[in-house]
Structures are given as C-alpha cells and as structure tokens.
Amino acid sequence: MAKHTGINNCHKTYIRGKNRRGNWLAVILLRVSRRDFGLCLSTLLLFCLGSVLWQLNGGPPQLLLHVRYYFGKSTFLDDHGPLASRALPFPSQVVYNRVGKCGSRTIVLLLRILAERNQFTLISSDIHNKTRLSKHEQMNLMVNISSVPQPFLYTRHVHFLNFTRFHIDEPVYINIIRDPISRFLSNYFFRRFGDWRGEENHVVRTPGMKDDERYLDINTCILEGHPECSNPRLFYIIPYFCGQHPQCREPGLWALQKAKENVMEHYLLVGVLEELEDVLLLLERLVPHFFSDVLNIYRSPDYRKLGNMTGTVHKQTPSLEALQVLSQRMDYEYEFYRFVKAQFHITKRKFGLRTKPQPQRQSASLHHREEQEEPGETVLENWEV
Structure with a gap:
C-alpha cells in the first residue's frame, strides 16, 4: 500500500513538473x-x-x-x-537662339558665370554668320545639341529649329529682342567701329570694308536707300522666330504669323531688352536651376566692369525724316515687336510684376529715351509718336 502511494506521489510530481515545463x-x-x-x-x-x-x-x-x-x-x-539617374530639373534642355545686337553678349557673359555657379553645361557657339541651315545641317545640329549632358543651355545666332520635325525631343526656347530701329542702329555702327573691347575691333570684324562705306553717314544711307539700310536687310528679327523655311526670309504676313505662332508654342519666354532686369527676374523664377541669383550678379560691380566693354562706340541718332522712312520699311518688324512686348507684359502680370512708366521727352515730335542696352551703350527707344 505504501509502495502504491509512493508511486502515485511520484506520478503527481512528474505531472506537476511537466505542466510547469509546458x-x-x-x-x-x-x-x-x-x-x-x-x-x-x-x-x-x-x-x-x-x-x-x-x-x-x-x-x-x-x-x-x-x-x-x-x-x-x-x-x-x-x-x-x-x-x-536622379530626376533632372525641368526644363533640363534650354536653347537661346540669340538675336544679334539684342543684348546677347550681356546674357552670354552672365551665363558663363551662372554655369559655373549653378552646375549646368553651357555650350556657346562661336558661329555668328550662319543662321540659315540646310536640312542636313539642321539635323546634325539638333542631334549634337541633344547629346549634350543635361541640364544644358545651348546658345547660338541661329534661326528657330523645329526639333519635332525630325522626331527629336524639343528643348525649351528663350530669347530677347529689342526695338527694331535701335537694333538696326546698334548693328550699323558696331560693324563700322566695334565696341570698347579694343581700338582695332572694328577692323578685325570688317577688314574688307572701305573707308567710304565705313564712314557713310547714317542719314545718307537711309534716305538714299543704300542696300544696308533697305529691305531685306531690315527684316532681321522675325526670321529668328519664324524658322528655317525659305519663306521666313521674305518680309510678309506669312513669316510674321509663323513667328508669332512659334513664340506662343515653343518659347518659354521672349523678353524685351528695354526691360532687361525684369527679363532676368522672370528667368530666375521660371528656370531657377539655370538663372538662380542672376539679378544680383548683373547688378554687381564686378560684372559691370565686364559689361562696360561691350557697348558699341560712335553711335549717332538719325534725323526725324530718316527715322520715319526707316520705320515704314520695318513695319512687319514693329508689329512683331509690339506683339512680343504685349505677351511679355502679360507674363509679368502673372508673376505680380508691374511695368514701370517709361519716361519720355518730346523734341520736334521725336519721342525717345536714353537707356542702357548693355552697360555703356546708348539706345534709342519709343521714338514714334
């Protein structure tokens, strides 16, 4: 009996231990x-x-x-x-097909500083006298532009290139124009006398120009209808926006309308030189990864020293009669200029920028204002009544 009790106790102890382990x-x-x-x-x-x-x-x-x-x-x-690869800023491809004598050297100087500071690729072409290209040349140029490491900004004196025509991704276009007569006068005297970069600059640019042509009075050139002061030489700004079509080179409504359409469809911004600081401010807001801090750079004393070397020298203002004749010859150019200026002011208002009243002074019905195109250069503007 005692043995049986001991066995039960052992069994209970085993069960309790097993339960504790469980x-x-x-x-x-x-x-x-x-x-x-x-x-x-x-x-x-x-x-x-x-x-x-x-x-x-x-x-x-x-x-x-x-x-x-x-x-x-x-x-x-x-x-x-x-x-x-990390996502690139938009837009990452910008083309500035700069119009001659519309502040392009001012902008290029700024871009060289900005490219180093803001870390983008700047390609500034040294080709200045080939704005019209064959179909093969257009294709090669667009392929070369598209192969530049992004983000990039490409700049050259060239008429508008239609990338979509060749099924190539289109970059964003920007540009600046100015009062057509002011642009013409700046070019007229620059070809003859150059700028402040060197006393012999004009000889280097136009070595074949004879003295009777170099010192030809601007009024004589306009009133006597010399080739340089008559069509088609005066039809200059519109082709930069119309494009490479042969008809873009002929003064007329077709080229004017095509230029307007391209501005609306392909250009992020087309500014006017007479309001350059507002142009720079809008570029800084629209494409900050390219133009960040551009206005401070433009206003800095160091930049002014560089800019002062780009002003055309020995400029003269034509007579009222010559200006009136010139204006009639540039009727299409002025219609395009007024269109671009109106669109530019619309963009300014969208960003809350006001267009400051432009001071004018009247002399024999000639309204004009002296302003700087590039630092150190006098510009004729708003001469018309």
Whole structure:
C-alpha cells in the first residue's frame, strides 16, 4: 500500500513538473511570437519607407545602402549595377537662339558665370554668320545639341529649329529682342567701329570694308536707300522666330504669323531688352536651376566692369525724316515687336510684376529715351509718336 502511494506521489510530481515545463514553454513561444511579429512589422515599415524615399529621390535611400553594406559587406552597385539617374530639373534642355545686337553678349557673359555657379553645361557657339541651315545641317545640329549632358543651355545666332520635325525631343526656347530701329542702329555702327573691347575691333570684324562705306553717314544711307539700310536687310528679327523655311526670309504676313505662332508654342519666354532686369527676374523664377541669383550678379560691380566693354562706340541718332522712312520699311518688324512686348507684359502680370512708366521727352515730335542696352551703350527707344 505504501509502495502504491509512493508511486502515485511520484506520478503527481512528474505531472506537476511537466505542466510547469509546458507553461514555461508556452510563455517562451508566446514571447518569441510577439517579438517576431514586431520584427516583421518593423521590416515591412522600413521597406515601405525605403520604397517611398527611393521613388522621391530617384534611387535607394542612403540608410538602406549603409545597412546592406554593414551586414552583407557589399553595395547596391555590386549586385544590381549602376543606380538609376536622379530626376533632372525641368526644363533640363534650354536653347537661346540669340538675336544679334539684342543684348546677347550681356546674357552670354552672365551665363558663363551662372554655369559655373549653378552646375549646368553651357555650350556657346562661336558661329555668328550662319543662321540659315540646310536640312542636313539642321539635323546634325539638333542631334549634337541633344547629346549634350543635361541640364544644358545651348546658345547660338541661329534661326528657330523645329526639333519635332525630325522626331527629336524639343528643348525649351528663350530669347530677347529689342526695338527694331535701335537694333538696326546698334548693328550699323558696331560693324563700322566695334565696341570698347579694343581700338582695332572694328577692323578685325570688317577688314574688307572701305573707308567710304565705313564712314557713310547714317542719314545718307537711309534716305538714299543704300542696300544696308533697305529691305531685306531690315527684316532681321522675325526670321529668328519664324524658322528655317525659305519663306521666313521674305518680309510678309506669312513669316510674321509663323513667328508669332512659334513664340506662343515653343518659347518659354521672349523678353524685351528695354526691360532687361525684369527679363532676368522672370528667368530666375521660371528656370531657377539655370538663372538662380542672376539679378544680383548683373547688378554687381564686378560684372559691370565686364559689361562696360561691350557697348558699341560712335553711335549717332538719325534725323526725324530718316527715322520715319526707316520705320515704314520695318513695319512687319514693329508689329512683331509690339506683339512680343504685349505677351511679355502679360507674363509679368502673372508673376505680380508691374511695368514701370517709361519716361519720355518730346523734341520736334521725336519721342525717345536714353537707356542702357548693355552697360555703356546708348539706345534709342519709343521714338514714334
């Protein structure tokens, strides 16, 4: 009997021990399950967060790369190749097909400073006298432009190029124009006497020009109808916006209308030189990754020293009679100029910029204002009644 009792006691002790072990095992399993569940949730959260950061930044988060390198002793590049390129700012391709004697040298000087400061590629062509291209030349130029590392800004004296015609991604266009007569006079005297960069600059630019042509009075040139002061030489600004079509070179309504259409469809901004600071301010707001801080640079004393060398020398104002004749010959140019100026003012109003009243002074019905085209250069503007 005592033996049987001892056996029962041993059995009960065994059962209690087994139950205690089972309880401890259950507790351990429960704890492990909670820990694993929390680890899974943390991993999932980290994965989701990493995916979001990846998509926003155009590549894997730096934290994940560090973690992978720490645990796996390898990098993302080792297993998956090069990282996806980060998203480029928009627009990342800009073309400035600068119009001659419309402040282009001022802008190019600024762009050289901005390219280094804002880290974009600037390609400034040295070709100045080939604005009209054959179909083959257009294709080659557009392919070469498109191969420039982005973001880039390409600038050249060239008539508008239609990239979509050749099924090439089109860049964003910008440009600046000025009062047509002011542009003509600046070009007339620049060809003869150059600017402040050097006393012999004009001889280098036009070495074949004879003295009787170089010193030809501007009034005589206009009133006697010399080729330089009559059509088609005066039809100059519109072709830069009309394009490469042969009809763009002929003064007429077709070229004028095509130029207007291209301004509306292909140009981010076309400014007027007479309001250059507002042009720079709008460019800074529209394409900040190219023109950030441009207005401060333009106003700086260091830049002024450079800009003072680009002013055309020995400029003269023609007589009222000559101006009236010249204006009649440039009727299409003035209609386009007024169109661009109106669109520019609309853009200014959208950004909350006001157009300041332009002071005028009257003398024998000749309204004009002296202003700087490029620092140091006098400009005739708003001469008409």
